[in-house]
Amino acid sequence: MSIKTVVGEAQQVGIAIDLIEMGARMQMLQEETTLSRERLLRLYKEIRGESPSKGMLPYSTDWFMSWQPNIHASLFMDIYQFLVKNAGVEGVHALISAYRLYLDEVQGIENDEPVLSITRAWFMIRFFKAGMLRLEPCIECGGHFVAHSGDLNENYVCGICHPPSRAGKTKAARLSATAQLA
């Protein structure tokens, strides 16, 4: 895609602003926009008021398998695939729309922290394209959940229908419960 036109560049800046506001990392911005590294850095500092964090990106498919991350990841991926299939959006626009809807679902209703960051969401889409992850239907509720492609999932049951015994009983959850009682 050429950004030599003024309109094209303005669109790229708009995409970069959306992504930075959602918390995207530099590597992702460089991949998804055609802007130069210097311009992205300046944009980042203008919007966030700090330099982008350095270091490796969270690169692991196993993260998506534990209980809470799996539900959040499945929620995002279901929204993403719904949009690609029904709303005719694609690429980075689908990512931005789906992530917005995911944030609304999580913050508006659950009063929960968004567990899935935009960078992980972006990675997950790439994992799906590479065939490392796929969506598996739960035999009890029929919802689709993120699972490893190589696993044998013939009678897959999702983490909501059969939560592991200690699911959701984290230190943070206990603290907020006692805070409510007090």
Place this chain on the structure above:
Amino acid sequence: MNTMQLQEGIRDINLTYLMLAQQMIKNDRPAAIFRLGISGDLVDVIDNLTPSQIIKMAASNMLLCRFRFDENLLLNLVDDFSRNRKMSQAHAAILMSAHPVEELA
């Protein structure tokens, strides 16, 4: 509730639904398709309705919007809420996104 009140209520909901839907579509089309659960063609039709067309459409004695929760989904939600479990809303959203959208016939 007599018939007059009933019809008035239905017309109210129709009008509110159409106006809300149009607003949602104008704000963010992909998000509106997800939230309303209707196809892109149908979204375009609603988007292009003029105010007078909306009022005419709303003045029907039948509800324009359909119940989206089918039996399974509804049972799941009731079950989850009675057990007061977290994630039931996320679960509903996951199940809902697997549903096909309402298409134009």
